[in-house]
Amino acid sequence: MNPEPTAGSPGARILVVEDDPRICDVLEYALKADGYSVRTTQRGREAVTLCQTNSPELIVLDVGLPDIDGFEVCRQIRAFSDVPVIFLTSRGDEINRVVGLELGGDDYVAKPFSTRELLARIKAIRRRRVSPSQQPSGSAGIFHYGPIEIDADKFRVRCGGEDVPLTRQEFKLLDLLVHHPGRVFTREQVLDQAWGDGGFVTDRTIDVHIKTLRKKFGDFEFIETVRGIGYRATEL
Ligand code: CA
Secondary structure (H helix, E strand, C coil): CCCCCCCCCCCCEEEEECCCHHHHHHHHHHHHHCCCEEEEECCHHHHHHHHHHHCCCEEEEECCCCCCCHHHHHHHHHCCCCCCEEEEECCCCHHHHHHHHHCCCCEEEECCCCHHHHHHHHHHHHHHHHCCCCCCCCCCCEEEECCEEEECCCCEEEECCEECCCCHHHHHHHHHHHCCCCCCEEHHHHHHHHHCCCCCCCHHHHHHHHHHHHHHHCCCCCEEEECCCEEEECCC
């Protein structure tokens, strides 16, 4: 289907937790067509059990479930596993998104969603998990996002053909955001993924870096503030 290389073994096990049988069927079909091995359940408690017995490599987890909700499922699973979790949330439910990310969800997709979008998120998460050191663009040559070109090997960024000098930190921040257009990163996630362990960093530090990054790209405005949550790069 999609020529983009998958970041893991074919047949990676995915657990789909969704009580709407139509959505469940669509997801199962699409994931299997993409080469994944799929288990489904409509119940939160069974999801926790399946996670223990079946060790899925990724979980697609609906928030609204009939027995225990998706957040509780995630909380229980996090007690024994760091398997990536993508929440399915109701449209526009910002509070649910924050809660989900704070509980250790890796991403969320708002309903109604396209299976293509969900598959792209799954691939992105699996890439991050499989080769964090090579990720995001280490071996991929030049990465393009709108007018921006990122050459990670040469540590060089251009916008509209002009060099944009960035500090190392700004570079990492840019790289993180533009490789996941549309995905919101909380400040905490930015810290984890773009800063690593070095030094003392506060939320304010991230805000300042975002500000200078925006300034450096001038008219090309692509970094959105998501109030109360964090930042994302515009989906182009
Ligand atoms: Ca539901």
